[in-house]
Amino acid sequence: MYTRIQFYHFGGVWFGCIILYTFYNPHIIYHWAGLSTTYVFYTYRKSSHTLYCYLLFSGFIGSHAAILLAKKYPHYKVVVYDKLDYCSCLANLNEISRLKNFKFVKGDISSPDLVSYVMTEEKIDTVMHFAAQTHVDNSFGNSFNFTQSNIFGTHVLLEAAKIHKGIKRFIHVSTDEVYGEGETFETEAMKEEHILEPTNPYAATKAGAEFLVKSYHRSFKLPCIITRGNNVYGPHQFPEKLIPKFTNQLLRGRPVTLHGDGSNTRNFLYVEDVARAFEVILHKAQPGQILNIGGDNEISNLEVAKKLISLLDLGDKEDELITFVPDRKFNDLRYTINSGKLHQLGWKEEMAWEEGLKTTVEWYKDYTSRFGNIEDALVAHPRIGVAPGASVTNSD
Ligand SMILES: NC(=O)c1ccc[n+]([C@@H]2O[C@H](COP(=O)([O-])OP(=O)(O)OC[C@H]3O[C@@H](n4cnc5c(N)ncnc54)[C@H](O)[C@@H]3O)[C@@H](O)[C@H]2O)c1
Numbered sequence: 516m517y518t519r520i521q522f523y524h525f526g527g528v529w530f531g532c533i534i535l536y537t538f539y540n541p542h543i544i545y546h547w548a549g550l551s552t553t554y555v556f557y558t559y560r561k562s563s564h565t566l567y568c569y570l571l572f573s574g575f576i577g578s579h580a581a582i583l584l585a586k587k588y589p590h591y592k593v594v595v596y597d598k599l600d601y602c603s604c605l606a607n608l609n610e611i612s613r614l615k616n617f618k619f620v621k622g623d624i625s626s627p628d629l630v631s632y633v634m635t636e637e638k639i640d641t642v643m644h645f646a647a648q649t650h651v652d653n654s655f656g657n658s659f660n661f662t663q664s665n666i667f668g669t670h671v672l673l674e675a676a677k678i679h680k681g682i683k684r685f686i687h688v689s690t691d692e693v694y695g696e697g698e699t700f701e702t703e704a705m706k707e708e709h710i711l712e713p714t715n716p717y718a719a720t721k722a723g724a725e726f727l728v729k730s731y732h733r734s735f736k737l738p739c740i741i742t743r744g745n746n747v748y749g750p751h752q753f754p755e756k757l758i759p760k761f762t763n764q765l766l767r768g769r770p771v772t773l774h775g776d777g778s779n780t781r782n783f784l785y786v787e788d789v790a791r792a793f794e795v796i797l798h799k800a801q802p803g804q805i806l807n808i809g810g811d812n813e814i815s816n817l818e819v820a821k822k823l824i825s826l827l828d829l830g831d832k833e834d835e836l837i838t839f840v841p842d843r844k845f846n847d848l849r850y851t852i853n854s855g856k857l858h859q860l861g862w863k864e865e866m867a868w869e870e871g872l873k874t875t876v877e878w879y880k881d882y883t884s885r886f887g888n889i890e891d892a893l894v895a896h897p898r899i900g901v902a903p904g905a906s907v908t909n910s911d
Pocket of ligand 1: 574575576577596597598599600601602603604622623624625644645646647648649650663664668688689690691721743744745746747748752753
């Protein structure tokens with residue numbers, strides 16, 4: 516009799532636990548549909564040590580990472596913190612704005628008090644740091660903004676993360692541009708150990724930020740991970756960057772403005788592949804690691820222009836739709852990186868170039884007014900945030 520009562524008592528506790536767990540993790544019901552004990556245990560184990568709370572930033576790539584994480588992991592809380600600069604748009608987060616596990620906070624990363632307050636108040640345990648001044652053209656004219664956000668802002672985040680203590684991962688998003696240019700088309704793909712030789716002020720501030728991140732990892736054991744990615748394209752990108760800019764120029768019946776002779780190449784990665792790379796890095800990378808995020812679509816700017824003209828059915832006017840304008844002060848020939856380490860963690864590029872470009876063009880047809888008046892971004896050499904009279908090109 517005594518044993519029986521004990522059994523029922525235990526049964527009740529377990530039943531209560533299951534009801535409570537299901538209440539806080541409704542997604543598990545889907546897993547139970549194909550009930551395999553190991554899978555349920557895995558899901559339970561995963562969420563028991565997570566209930567992760569992320570601090571992300573809402574620009575182009577950050578918005579896709581936030582959407583992926585908030586939708587796929589309803590038991591993770593996603594807090595997006597962003598100052599909503601000229602290139603940013605809250606509508607990029609429409610897909611998740613009503614989700615219970617999502618929150619947006621408007622703020623500058625250069626503000627130590629606000630950053631610390633949000634980290635503590637929201638009980639943040641993971642930082643994915645996408646916030647930056649990112650347009651190389653602008654950095655030739657007024658790079659103080661770049662130092663302020665990319666170096667000082669990163670320093671503020673690191674210091675807040677150090678004081679806050681509960682940080683399990685600090686993922687710092689850097690760029691392949693920190694390696695400097697691949698000088699020829701024979702240059703071997705650069706691995707993570709390669710020396711950093713940035714050639715423009717934007718890349719230099721990104722490299723500077725990386726050194727701060729490394730120092731916080733070494734000095735304070737902050738669990739930092741650094742990523743260095745190729746050029747990214749896809750929906751939500753402000754039209755100052757090559758692909759959305761050319762697309763929007765063509766959609767307005769204007770010729771594209773190619774820098775120099777258009778022969779410089781970039782390796783283009785589709786943004787959803789990049790968001791998946793961050794998902795893999797979040798779950799599988801180890802503190803102290805540096806990971807390249809690279810793909811297989813190395814394409815010249817001229818080829819990109821021709822492909823877009825053909826996707827928009829304007830092939831018969833190709834000659835008149837391509838204009839060549841003076842080059843930047845300095846324009847890296849190409850970037851070439853080796854992503855072997857990331858492949859070992861299980862990530863690979865999935866989107867085919869043609870398909871990704873087509874999806875992107877279709878998105879800009881539907882959302883051409885997403886960023887309001889973009890005239891300043893569509894000129895050959897945008898000067899948003901650039902001091903009057905400052906030069907960004909070789910000719911002026
Ligand atoms: N887009 C690419 O091709 C590419 C390639 C490699 C690496 N990266 C890196 O990825 C990260 C994200 O790039 P992106 O293309 O999404 O950039 P983006 O320019 O679209 O977005 C940057 C975001 O940072 C925010 N921001 C800027 N300064 C801020 C500040 N002081 N405080 C708070 N928010 C601030 C802006 O409002 C914007 O939302 C950057 O660190 C960039 O260096 C980008």
